Amino acid sequence: MFEGKNIYLRLMEKRDVKHKVKWINDPEVRKTLFFQDVSELATEQWLIKVTNDNTRNDYVICEQGNDTPIGFASVVNIDLRNSSAETYVCIGDKNYWGKGYGTEVKKLLTKYVFLELGLNRVYAYNWAENRGMIRINEKLGFTLEGTLRQERFSNGEYKDRVLFSMLREEFFKLPEENK
16 A cells, blocks of 8 residues: 555455446546446456556545545556566546546556665656646656557547656656655
């Protein structure tokens, strides 16, 4: 479990599936993600499959003081050989959007990649239109590596994705408030 000032992350469990499905199937939330509609059964099967996958860790984001899930986050594509991992964050409960929770989660995941896993590079893909996540990456010192033009087909149109990354040496040069 990771603890921040306002939130904490715990490993995803079967009891969390209903929340994840609800969020992914919400059109407003889903437009920030790379997911299609999902069912509870498919998500339960997915959770069983990934629970023992050592290339990923899937978390539920909970507000401090209670165990109510407000979103989910993951460290995926953990590549020990190339010393890199990908992160993603979804604040699924729209009541928590724009309140700094995404930034706090991203900080915790970034620390985990560099301090616990000891990797050299962390990266994240975002829709080019997802200004919130782009601002978070920029604020925390991630570098925009580029735009993948019309890289995904979603909701009837081709969309651009952007790739952000941070290197270990860059992380250790950050001011404390960005770590």
